[in-house]
Amino acid sequence: MAADADSPPPDPPAGPAAAMRSRAFVALLLLAAVVGIVVSLLAWGFLELTHQIQVGLFTDLPKEVGYDDGAPLWWSLPILLVAGVVVAFAIAKLPGNGGHVPANGLKMGLTEPIELPGVMLAALATIGLGVVLGPEAPLIALGGGLGVLFLRQLRRDAPSEVALVMAASGTFAAVSLLFESPLIAAVILIEASGLGGPRLPVVLLPGLLAAGIGSLVSIGMGSWTGLSTSAYALSALELPQYARPTAAALGWSILLAVAVTVGAVAIVRAGRVVARISDGRAFVVAPLAGLLIGGLAIAFASTTDKDVAQVLFDGQDSIGPMTASPAAWSLGTLALLVAFKGAAWSLSLGAFRGGPTFPALLLGAAAGMMAARLPGFDLTPAIAVGMAAAIVAVLRLPLSAVALAVLLTAGAGAGAAPLIIVGVVVAYLTALVLTEPAADDHAEGGAPGAPSAPSAASGSPSPT
Template sequence: MTTPSHPPEPEPDQKPSEAAPDPLALVRSRGYLFLLLVAAVIGVPISAVAFGFLALVNTLQSLTYKDLPRALGFHGTPNWWPIPLLVVAALLVGPIIRYLPGHGGHEPARGFVASGPTPAANLPGVALAAVVSLALGAVIGPEAPLIALGSGLAVAMLRLTRKTIPKQANAVVGASGSFAAISTLLGSPLLGAFLLMEMSGLGGSMLGVVLVPGLLASGIGALIFTGLGSWTGLGTYSLTLPDVPHAATPDAAGFGWAVLIGVAAALTGVGIRWLALRLLSLVQPRRLTATLVAGAVVGVIALLYAEWTGHPASGVLYSGQSALGPLLTTSAQYSAGALVTLVVCKALAYSVSMAAFRGGPVFPAMFVGAAGGIALSHLPGLGVTAGLAMGVGATSAAMLKLPMTSLLLATLLLGSQGLTVMPLVIVAVVCSYVLTLRLTPKPAAAPAPEQDPAGSPSG
């Protein structure tokens, strides 16, 4: 992952003046004004690149899943269609991860990891692996590749103006690029800011130093996203939910449901991550063949879901970002059994995809939580809107381990109704987050990089 980590701790023998830079002095310096100018400028091209990335993925999804089978003479998309689609994805993604620098980006099964701006040499592999994975049906999100691409492109553009760049300026500009790339996708620059702050551990006196350029870049980016969406007629690809049902005022039953959903989400999230990491340990030593098997498995899961429930296989595929709205508006067409089947199939495909493909963990987690919350709303004492909000927040907290971001994801998604259910979401997120930390074992040492046939690292 590609956001700056917080400044290093001073050595014991350092003087206070040498230990860490003075944030106030940094903000007053001419160099910081230059960074603000850079952040404003890079927000334009990076937001345009992010918009193009999302537009390309959306177009390829429609072409490969809907248009191609009809062009081949099928009436609609056959339930088995995801199997060859994902096999093709695996045939492309496996070599990209194996042979291109950077291994196609960070392993999504390991969650978000702050590791600084993406090296320029790694950007093609990150972009290619993500586009193929997202476009051809892997259950993975676009946010992690966008963060990686935004940081790498920002630093690369800065290097065009200066040969030597201070490490701190490099980190600030990289973070600004990530802000610009991700903020509008999540529906709010503030939500993007919370995501990047929590995942990178930024805090204290240096928070504002990094945050202000990032917010400036994301604000410029929001304007570019909106303008391009209007000019092209393609929309902005932001995370939104139309026609959210009215939410009742929280009561005692609602808080009871919040605790139960928090516990269930933690158990689900821990199980998804455990399976993804176990599968990852099997995929890494045999990347090409294992990725091929993983693609076929995800396709079979989607086929079984479609055959069992009568709903389209696409419900199991993809990130779930664009499917959240239709799931909510058509929830009455799903029985409780169909929703439970959707949760199970999506969670399994999510685990397999994180082990073999490239992308981010946010949107599939939100979709799993949303489907689970809507399924539970068939029981007494829980409304659809409250169930969806608590499911989204609690499952996101379990998968991301970012409680504030998870709370905002669930509440801002629902607009004005999010304020009504916020107390319930807070309880669900806290229960899920605490239980997830209790259930998660200490991380093991990271494995050695994958080797190419000549024996040298492929990245």
């Protein structure tokens, strides 16, 4: 007993700082860099492929079969029907349920490599064939799944914490390529996954390294290949300069944030209804939803001077031209766009697979353009607040909403930033008031077949 009393106490467990000084962490950084390169190239290939599918089916093929003036109104119907069948196959027959249900928000659960074929097939059919969803969710799955696969090829018995770091690094790289910004990727992924505490740097440093490489790939692929990444990489909008906010703009921003949130919550609720109906009936619901989406696009084109593409697709290609030419959009046309694309988006959220971010941005921008007709509310802050409110209402990621809106309006000056922050806070609180706790708990459960990452990752809550 005396010997035990005289023995020195055991060494305390090594903390994150000590771990980052080790050679093992340096090796982890090198591995993250390699993962960043591989994932960035594959993510670029995925985005380029979806873009080429869209161009081939909706632009080139109609000309090849004799429609020199563009595709007829009905053209999207059979394409969207095929999209529904392919997505239903991925959901019902392949591992992973085709990815997470987008009506449940942006999920950060760990994607197993065996699930990647089904996730990517559903994403290609959804995004490439014109459904109203974006690529960020499948890119998150692709980056995370490839990071885990790469690690397991090197060391099958790697600890779960290392697998989490590699998955995060792959995800950072893939998302940064989409947004052309490692900072935006870091903000979104940290907030969505709930990472925090003293171990955050252990995940953040490899992730930032991979994200920086992803941004370099995004910037360099255009010059290396001769293909433009502007078709799928998000960049700042061309908006009028806005120096400083006014009292009138502040008041309108609050009202706009509330209105956008109410609309976004209604759309997501409808999407969750579609998701419940689709559960176990994918081969019926997804093709039918595809036809309905096509019908909504045709109805919009028939009642306005715009084409079906404004309702179809995720809206990423439409935001810039729409906000750069507000005079070309009447108040009635904007209202119809919000109504028809909102309905198409709700069907997409429940029946298909993809990301909800870009449709939210476009509809928020459209609502902002409508609000800009109000006295004392300039176009730039109206669009900025509309986009930010829509993002936070759908994703429940307030810091990400602020960062995205500031990034997209950066060219117009810093005057809109305070209004963006106020709008995000108001929208977030409004969404909380409108949320049903039971539905929120369901949303946090993640997609069937998509296991959560160890302890540090959890799904981001979203509205009902």
